[in-house]
Amino acid sequence: MNNGTIRTQRPKKVFNVEDNEIVAVDDLDVTVDNGDFLVLVGPSGCGKSTTLRCIAGLETVTSGQILLNDRDITRLKPKDRNMAMVFQNYALYPHMSVRKNIGYGLKITTDLGRDEINERVEETAELLEIEELLGKKPSELSGGQQQRVALGRAIIREPEVFLMDEPLSNLDAKLRTTMRTEIQQLQQDMGVTTIYVTHDQTEAMTMGDYIAVLNDGELQQLGTPLTCYHQPRNRFVAGFIGSPSMNFLSVARNGDVLEHDEFTYTILSETIDNIGQTSKRLELGIRPEHITIVEESVTNAIQTEVEVVEPMGELSYIYISIGEETHTASVDGDIRLSSGDSIDIEFPEDKIHLFDAETGEAVKNSAQTKAAEPVSRT
Ligand code: ADP
Ligand code: MG
DSSP: OOOOOEEEEEEEEEEEETTEEEEEEESOOOEEOTTOEEEEEOSTTSSHHHHHHHHHTSSOOSEEEEEETTEEOTTSOGGGSOEEEEOTTOOOOTTSOHHHHHHHHHHHHSOOOHHHHHHHHHHHHHHTTOGGGTTSOGGGSOHHHHHHHHHHHHHTTOOSEEEEESTTTTSOHHHHHHHHHHHHHHHHHHTOEEEEEESOHHHHHHHOSEEEEEETTEEEEEEOHHHHHHSOSBHHHHHHSSSSOOEEEEEEEETTEEEOSSOEEEOOSSTTTTSOSTTOEEEEEEOGGGOEEEOTTSTTOEEEEEEEEEEOSSEEEEEEEETTEEEEEEEETTSOOOTTOEEEEEOOGGGOEEEETTTOBEEEOOOOOSOOOOOOOO
């Protein structure tokens, strides 16, 4: 199977809408090595689809370059880029059978004969376990089956790169989880470089070797899912990656003490050298899963009241109030708590993040012992 390394060099895409300029993609540099799976993730409208469409050649960049294996392909037509794209709405031809849908790309772009095409269609269908659907029309298929056909249409071309734009968004939650695993498996087996777009951080975390977090057309961070989780570069990434989201509390530094309106937090270790001058405003970030319930006597214990308990089974989400603010903690499902209970909590120092309140840049991240490199795939 072919492989491709994609590199974007300061691509910018500006749309002119009436008198307004919309900068959809703003100098977004990413590199995806041979066979890697990169997920572009970010909120709706942040430029994910536009970035993917620029890589596919469906949009022309306003400036910057797209490279495939170090070759500048910025001006090539989509059909000359050897990439296959899978869309959210599948875009199947309604009047064609599944067999024809899958084989159509080969028919128009290669000079393979009918028998050869049929053979390739059957191999692809077998891979996706949709052999029995070959004679059917798209309208006779379920959403999941249509999605498989759309994948088949991409796979059969043996592209150097797969581009997928929210391919699972139209499926129900259960099927989405199944298809997530299947796409990952397929991508690993085929070893084809893949760029996958989603707004769903769970999909990004579970599927990507690397994730690129986007906001407002700009790259916020490119790293492994665990790096983005443990070492978010800024407040945006910290708040976007992880579910439920990280809690943020506004504090001011006073020597070794972080002062919040409702509590003080004494930093005990020597890790605060780089958190800026005294009285600087900071945002303290703590993930729900890192908040612990403690005895009142513990250093830095904070008294809170339980507002709501959401049992999830193995764990419970509890909504707790600190002064006027509500924060989320995730605790062992066996702990019996009800709304109105008063509890003491702690933010373990090795788990807190601190962000410059003005710039949002991380000034301290949680301690992370293991390097968050993707599991090697040999
Ligand atoms: P995402 O896929 O992350 O939701 P898009 O890439 O679709 O975001 O859009 C990024 C920004 O570019 C949005 O503000 C969107 O309105 C704008 N945009 C996208 N396509 C066009 C277009 N063809 N014309 C004008 N504006 C567009
Ligand atoms: Mg989109």
